Amino acid sequence: MTTDSPGPDADFATLEGPVLVVGGAGYIGSHTVRALEARGVPVVVFDDFSTGHPEVVKAPLVRATLGDREALKEAFARWAPRAVMHFAARCYVGESVTDPSTYYRENVINAWNLLEAMRDAGCQELVFSSSCATYGIPVALPLTEDNPQVPINPYGRTKLHMEHMMEDYSNAYGLRYAALRYFNAAGAAPEGDLGEDHTPETHLIPLVLGVALGHRPAIDIFGNDYPTPDGTCVRDYIHIVDLADAHLRALARLQAGRPALACNLGTGQGYSVREIIETARRITGHPIPERIAPRRPGDPPELVSGGTRAFEVLGWQPRHSELKDILADAWRFHQAHPRGYSR
Numbered sequence: 001m002t003t004d005s006p007g008p009d010a011d012f013a014t015l016e017g018p019v020l021v022v023g024g025a026g027y028i029g030s031h032t033v034r035a036l037e038a039r040g041v042p043v044v045v046f047d048d049f050s051t052g053h054p055e056v057v058k059a060p061l062v063r064a065t066l067g068d069r070e071a072l073k074e075a076f077a078r079w080a081p082r083a084v085m086h087f088a089a090r091c092y093v094g095e096s097v098t099d100p101s102t103y104y105r106e107n108v109i110n111a112w113n114l115l116e117a118m119r120d121a122g123c124q125e126l127v128f129s130s131s132c133a134t135y136g137i138p139v140a141l142p143l144t145e146d147n148p149q150v151p152i153n154p155y156g157r158t159k160l161h162m163e164h165m166m167e168d169y170s171n172a173y174g175l176r177y178a179a180l181r182y183f184n185a186a187g188a189a190p191e192g193d194l195g196e197d198h199t200p201e202t203h204l205i206p207l208v209l210g211v212a213l214g215h216r217p218a219i220d221i222f223g224n225d226y227p228t229p230d231g232t233c234v235r236d237y238i239h240i241v242d243l244a245d246a247h248l249r250a251l252a253r254l255q256a257g258r259p260a261l262a263c264n265l266g267t268g269q270g271y272s273v274r275e276i277i278e279t280a281r282r283i284t285g286h287p288i289p290e291r292i293a294p295r296r297p298g299d300p301p302e303l304v305s306g307g308t309r310a311f312e313v314l315g316w317q318p319r320h321s322e323l324k325d326i327l328a329d330a331w332r333f334h335q336a337h338p339r340g341y342s343r
């Protein structure tokens with residue numbers, strides 16, 4: 001894979017649809033659908049609602065799983081998408097360790113089904129949700145794209161398999177792709193109507209806000225003896241609106257004929273678990289009791305994005321990712337949907 005020189009700012013005017021958004025009913029997918037629609041780009045959502053939410057889908061919908069190759073074929077025949085954004089995957093590190101079979105089926109085999117359907121239909125543009133989990137233990141921090149990709153769990157391995165498949169399809173069949181390696185997606189639409197709703201919820205920010213809402217008595221801090229300034233894990237939290245914006249830029253770049261791209265999406269700023277809880281106390285006005293719990297297996301002490309590739313090649317920079325803004329937007333969503341979208 002090669003990267004080329006800067007695209008100083010994306011020309012959104014050149015964005016062309018329809019875009020098939022696979023997993024468009026999920027957390028990151030639904031915010032990206034909104035960003036595409038706000039730019040007037042036609043969207044078709046492909047989702048089986050295994051983890052996504054019917055409530056968030058306003059666009060034309062294909063309700064099917066990627067395991068259903070006939071449904072995929074029909075979707076490409078009916079909607080003739082110009083491009084695909086692929087968000088549909090399992091995304092829990094711990095679950096991937098105990099149930100790798102599901103991860104290889106959904107994140108690799110189903111992704112291959114999608115690549116084949118695209119190839120059969122002559123659809124050549126793909127923006128893919130990859131992950132900082134493809135790097136494994138960072139060799140150096142902050143983590144740049146030059147860090148070796150040596151994932152330490154099945155989740156990270158499945159994401160890396162897809163990166164490799166895309167690279168090979170690009171070389172052999174002309175697929176043009178962007179692999180976006182997210183750090184910690186967080187926050188919610190500022191309008192308060194779209195946000196994070198997973199079952200079960202394992203992510204720190206919604207769990208912390210769940211304590212503020214009285215759903216659980218305290219937040220467990222998974223380990224306070226890490227080699228970090230306050231002993232708790234440090235992560236790079238990126239606002240979901242910034243993340244969605246990067247997808248549009250990546251697509252615009254592909255549609256402008258630029259080469260394949262892999263880049264990190266993070267802010268370069270790390271926050272500890274304690275800093276998240278402390279900021280959530282300020283935003284919510286709730287004491288948010290905490291308990292020290294054992295380390296969670298597979299958690300690296302610190303993951304913070306480094307480098308400037310996303311800025312250089314996408315003209316992207318985070319605009320909404322101040323921690324207080326992430327938490328304020330997430331809090332607005334959780335107050336409006338205290339039990340999630342449909343509960």
Ligand code: UFG
Nearest residue numbers: 091093133202203204205207220221222233235273296299
């Ligand atoms: N944490 C707690 N208590 C909790 C929940 C989380 O202390 O109740 C800690 C975790 O140990 C971690 C930090 O908060 O140190 C963030 O945890 P999250 O579960 O919110 O996020 P992760 O960093 O584990 O996960 C993110 C993405 C995954 C991706 C992973 C790659 O959400 O999809 O990074 O490392 F796989």
